[in-house]
Amino acid sequence: MDEKFQEIYEEFLKRKEKLLEGGGAEKIEKQHKLGKLSARERIDILLDKGSFVETDLFVKHRSTNFGLDKKTFPYDGVITGVGTINGKKVAVYSQDFTVQGGSLGEMHAKKIMKIQDMAMKYGIPLIGINDSGGARIQEGVDSLYGYGGIFYRNTLASGVIPQITIIAGPCAGGAVYSPAITDFIIMVDKTSQMFITGPQVIKAVTGEDVDKNQLGGAMAHNAKSGVAHFVANSDEEAMDITKKLLSYIPSNNLETPEDFEFDNNFDISDKIYDIVSPNPKKGYDVRDILDLVLDKDSFFEVHKYFAQNIVVGFGRIGGKSVGIIANQPKFLAGALDINSADKAARFIRFCDAFNIPIITFVDTPGFLPGVNQEHGGIIRHGAKLLYAYSEATVPKLTIILRKAYGGAYIAMSSQHIGADFVFAWPTAEIAVMGSEGAANIIFRKEIQKSETPEKTRLEKIEEYKKEFANPYVAAGRGYIEDVIDPKDTRKVLIQTLFMAESKAEPRPNKKHGNIPL
Numbered sequence: 001m002d003e004k005f006q007e008i009y010e011e012f013l014k015r016k017e018k019l020l021e022g023g024g025a026e027k028i029e030k031q032h033k034l035g036k037l038s039a040r041e042r043i044d045i046l047l048d049k050g051s052f053v054e055t056d057l058f059v060k061h062r063s064t065n066f067g068l069d070k071k072t073f074p075y076d077g078v079i080t081g082v083g084t085i086n087g088k089k090v091a092v093y094s095q096d097f098t099v100q101g102g103s104l105g106e107m108h109a110k111k112i113m114k115i116q117d118m119a120m121k122y123g124i125p126l127i128g129i130n131d132s133g134g135a136r137i138q139e140g141v142d143s144l145y146g147y148g149g150i151f152y153r154n155t156l157a158s159g160v161i162p163q164i165t166i167i168a169g170p171c172a173g174g175a176v177y178s179p180a181i182t183d184f185i186i187m188v189d190k191t192s193q194m195f196i197t198g199p200q201v202i203k204a205v206t207g208e209d210v211d212k213n214q215l216g217g218a219m220a221h222n223a224k225s226g227v228a229h230f231v232a233n234s235d236e237e238a239m240d241i242t243k244k245l246l247s248y249i250p251s252n253n254l255e256t257p258e259d260f261e262f263d264n265n266f267d268i269s270d271k272i273y274d275i276v277s278p279n280p281k282k283g284y285d286v287r288d289i290l291d292l293v294l295d296k297d298s299f300f301e302v303h304k305y306f307a308q309n310i311v312v313g314f315g316r317i318g319g320k321s322v323g324i325i326a327n328q329p330k331f332l333a334g335a336l337d338i339n340s341a342d343k344a345a346r347f348i349r350f351c352d353a354f355n356i357p358i359i360t361f362v363d364t365p366g367f368l369p370g371v372n373q374e375h376g377g378i379i380r381h382g383a384k385l386l387y388a389y390s391e392a393t394v395p396k397l398t399i400i401l402r403k404a405y406g407g408a409y410i411a412m413s414s415q416h417i418g419a420d421f422v423f424a425w426p427t428a429e430i431a432v433m434g435s436e437g438a439a440n441i442i443f444r445k446e447i448q449k450s451e452t453p454e455k456t457r458l459e460k461i462e463e464y465k466k467e468f469a470n471p472y473v474a475a476g477r478g479y480i481e482d483v484i485d486p487k488d489t490r491k492v493l494i495q496t497l498f499m500a501e502s503k504a505e506p507r508p509n510k511k512h513g514n515i516p517l
Contacts, residue, residue: 019057019074023098031098036169036191037235039079039096042129046092046239047083054081055118056111063105066138073100076107077132080115082124085243088251091119094129097169101133104175108136109146116153123252125162127242130179131169131192147174154181159353161252164245166238167192167218167228183350184245184302185228186238187218194221194228223305226339231305244300248314248321249354256355257321262295272486276363276427280403280434283329286311286361289401290324293317293490299324302347307339312347317359318494323351326361327412329402336408337368338381345388352392357497360413363402365434382411383516390417391513395500397493400424400471400480405433415479420503421496422480423489424471430480435465 001009020040022028028038037045043052061068061076077099082091093112095102112128119126135143157163163182171179171194179185179194187194195216202208202215214220221228230245232238250257272292275284290299294315301313309332315324325344327334351358367373367382389396389411397420398413409430413419424430432438440447443460450456467473471483484492 016057022074022096023100027098034191035234036097036131036188038098039094039102039129039131042166042168042235042239043079043081043083043092043094045236046127046129046242047085047090048087051083052081052092053083054079055115056080059107059111061105061107061139063136063139063142065140068138071100075099076105076111077102078104078108078111080111082115082118082122085246088246089122089124090127090246091115091122091124092127092129095132095169097131097133100136102131102169103133103136104143104146105136105139106142106146109143109149113146113149113153116150116157119161120153120157123161123254125164125246125249125251126157126182127164127166128178128182129166129168130171130175132175133170134173134175144174147178150178151181154178158183159253159349162246162249162354164242166242167194168235168238172196172198172216180227184230185221186230186232186241187221187228188232188235188238189218191235193217219305222303226303226306226343229303245314248300248316249356253353253355259321260295260298260316260319262316262319266296266490268292268487268490270487272489276401276425276486278427280365280429281333283333285330286326286328286334286363286401289361290315290326293493294322294324295319303343307337307343309334309337310340310344312344314356315359317490317497320497321356322497323347323356323358324361325358325413327364329363332368334364334403335366335368336364336382336385336411337373338376338378341378341381341385341411345384348385348388348392352388352394355394357395357397357500358392358413359493359497360396360398360419362398362400362404362409362412364405364408364412365403366405366408380516382407385411386417387513387515389413389419391507391515392418393503393505393507395497395503396420397496397500398422399489399493400428400430402427402429403434404428404430406431418505420500423482423484423492424474424480425486425489426471426483428471428483429465429469430471430474431468435461435469438468439464 057075059076078095080093093115164184165179165182167187176194193212193216199210199212218231222231230241275288298316309328311326311328313324315322396413415422439460447453447457474480475483
């Protein structure tokens, strides 16, 4: 090797080695003691071995304020690049808390914006791993410029490429809005938090005393606010959730999800007859039905702890990826409320954006009554669900299991708002309202005049049930395609999904609709 080149080469190695140390061994060890991996370790676990191509390793900040000109921050505190996950191309950034607390300054933000632009250009998913103390205050308005640029690109990419955020440490102030715009948020329990204002500010302003995990920890956002979609017990589990999630979704909005092999001889067990009781007041876990109908072990629940009166998630039927929406009679009798409407509507819109067919399982008595719901805007929020289903142009298949009353029947992917195929089990009750409520209204005078009001009331309830609370009236009008044997559910879904795959349903030319937010 030429002597001069040897000198240049050694200088190159020295510079690179120094940068790859990040904040140094001591700070990395501190991360480990907190139960956190380093920024590079996270990327190593997430991506296929040897697939990561780093970008902008040598980027440096250029601020001279408050003595920053005398400080160097390796790769300006964020690692960016491209690689593969199970062979699927992805773009990724990982904030490094060991470098100036992972704070976001001008060049840090420019690196993230560059990788966002690359993801859009190549039509590949973007995965962000957030672990940052927030804006680099010393860089002032340049930090704000950075956040704005990231938010803008998140918004332009929405519905074009999947965007997944892993919150693996603090994420506070304006930084929370980038994850909020992305499609899915995975939070690591105990070590990650998201909040606009921290506990100290809240204490000073409102007097409320709360710690950072109660305020913005993984379970707070998975179960209460609905901001996050998954909770992981470790960084490693967060990466596993990301990998699994990617297996159900395409790389961009011009592609369809990958097909998987499935058991063609898979018959539904007779257990399916024992799950749904003809008694509309008796609850059950709708996931028991999903486990029997979908390809074995394929259901992957999203938003598991939030608005538990509705279940959403991905699954496979005949090897094909589908989005599942299902009322959950185990909670609130499966009634729709503000949070469940929001939860389902957003998931429907994701599936529609990325060419994932939607299968809906219906068992709901209606929208949840109450002053809190009305004043909280159940009309506006319920309209989101109607809007999302009506707007979606992917194949939409619906199975009515039991209760399908009033506006909730319409809202849960009925034929009237664009479902392609609607089927009902014999236990289905498709009506304006439940038998008791309807009989009390329709036969009010007869019941009042009767010498035995309670007996008459019960008789009228049964009369209404036989006349209306069944699937045959709707079938007679052509509002559902068929009443099916529960055991045929899987076969019917596979057959109709195959037929609907070639669906082409144009919409009026417009800039965009005005969803009732």
